[in-house]
Amino acid sequence: MSDVLDELRQGILRGEFAPRQRLIETELTERYSTSRFVLRNALTRLATEGLVELQPNRGARVREITVPEAIEITEIRRAVEGLVAARAAERITDAEITVLHSLGAEMTAAVQAADMLRYSELNARLHSTVRTIAQHASATKIIEQLNAQMVRHQFHLSLVPGRPAVSLPEHLAIITAICTRDPAAAERAMQAHLTSVLKTLAASATVTP
Numbered sequence: 534m535s536d537v538l539d540e541l542r543q544g545i546l547r548g549e550f551a552p553r554q555r556l557i558e559t560e561l562t563e564r565y566s567t568s569r570f571v572l573r574n575a576l577t578r579l580a581t582e583g584l585v586e587l588q589p590n591r592g593a594r595v596r597e598i599t600v601p602e603a604i605e606i607t608e609i610r611r612a613v614e615g616l617v618a619a620r621a622a623e624r625i626t627d628a629e630i631t632v633l634h635s636l637g638a639e640m641t642a643a644v645q646a647a648d649m650l651r652y653s654e655l656n657a658r659l660h661s662t663v664r665t666i667a668q669h670a671s672a673t674k675i676i677e678q679l680n681a682q683m684v685r686h687q688f689h690l691s692l693v694p695g696r697p698a699v700s701l702p703e704h705l706a707i708i709t710a711i712c713t714r715d716p717a718a719a720e721r722a723m724q725a726h727l728t729s730v731l732k733t734l735a736a737s738a739t740v741t742p
Contacts, residue, residue, distance in 0.1 A: 536565075537565045537567045537571055537572060537575045538574075538575040538578055538579070540565055541561070541565065541575055541576075541579065542579060542582070542584065542681070545579070545584050545585075545595055546584075546681060550595045551595065552595050552596070552597035552598075553594055553595060553597050554594060554595045555592060555593070555594045556576065556585065556592065556593040556594060556595065557592070558572055558573070558592065576593045580593070580596075582678055582681055583596060583598075583678070583681070584596055584681060598683065600734060600737060603683055603734055604731060604734050604735060606679050606683055607683070607727055607730055607731050607734060608731065609675075609679060610676060610679055610680075610683075610727055611723075611724050611727035611728065611731070612724075613672050613675055613676055613679075614660070614663075614672075614676060614723050614724075614727060615720040615721075615723045615724040615727075616669070616672060616720065617663060617664055617667045617669055617672050617673070617676070617723070618663055618667070618707060618710070618711060618716075618719040618720055618722065618723035619716035619717070619719050619720040620667035620668070620669050620672075620716070621663045621664075621666040621667040621711050621719065622710060622711045622713075622714050622715055622716040622718075622719040623714070623716050624666060624667060624668060625666050625711055625712065625714060629662075629666050630712045632662060633659075633662065633663075633666075633708045633711060633712055634708065634712065636655060636658060636659050636662065636708070637659075637704065637705050637708045639655050640652060640655045640656070640659065640701060640704055640705075641701065641705070643655055643697075644697045644698065644701050649697060652697050652701075656700070656704065657680075659704055659707075659708070660676075660680075663707070663711065663723075664676060664677075666711070690730065690733055690734070690737075693733060693737070696733060699729060700726065700729065700730075703722070703725060703726035703729055704726065706722040706725070706726075707719065707722040707723055707726060709722075710722045
């Protein structure tokens with residue numbers, strides 16, 4: 534089942550299936566060359582991850598995450614990712630410091646080139662790298678599940694006019710604090726960044742029809 538589960542999850546995260554789109558079993562079993570039994574198990578797993586809704590007598594559809602839900606998820610992320618950033622500052626190696634500085638340089642170049650798709654990709658990679666450095670398995674599991682639900686909002690946030698110019702210094706501050714091995718500063722920098730994300734999400738809610 535793992536192959537079907539992973540492929541379907543990635544398809545949803547990449548936007549191959551739109552929010553509220555029905556997931557037709559006959560189409561999906563053919564697409565992934567699998568059985569209904571395996572597909573239904575995969576859909577059940579994705580429902581527990583918050584990516585799919587299972588509706589009685591109507592089958593499954595891609596779950597739409599509303600802005601208020603995205604705000605709640607980001608509030609949880611702020612607490613957990615702050616902890617992770619602090620842990621990363623305590624554990625980081627010299628080699629990992631080089632990796633983070635390199636990511637910061639790439640993010641700066643992407644903003645200067647107005648390459649927002651690249652910047653969005655590097656943003657996700659930075660947060661993932663911090664989790665890898667921290668080596669906090671429980672926190673990583675929580676964050677990755679939350680991020681799976683937030684992926685569309687995160688992508689759209691990166692395209693908000695002026696947003697990268699705001700978030701880039703926030704990311705660089707996170708990098709600096711972790712690389713100087715200052716756990717308290719790393720936690721503050723991560724929480725400040727996610728507070729900024731919350732404000733942007735809240736502003737988007739006021740203009741959503």
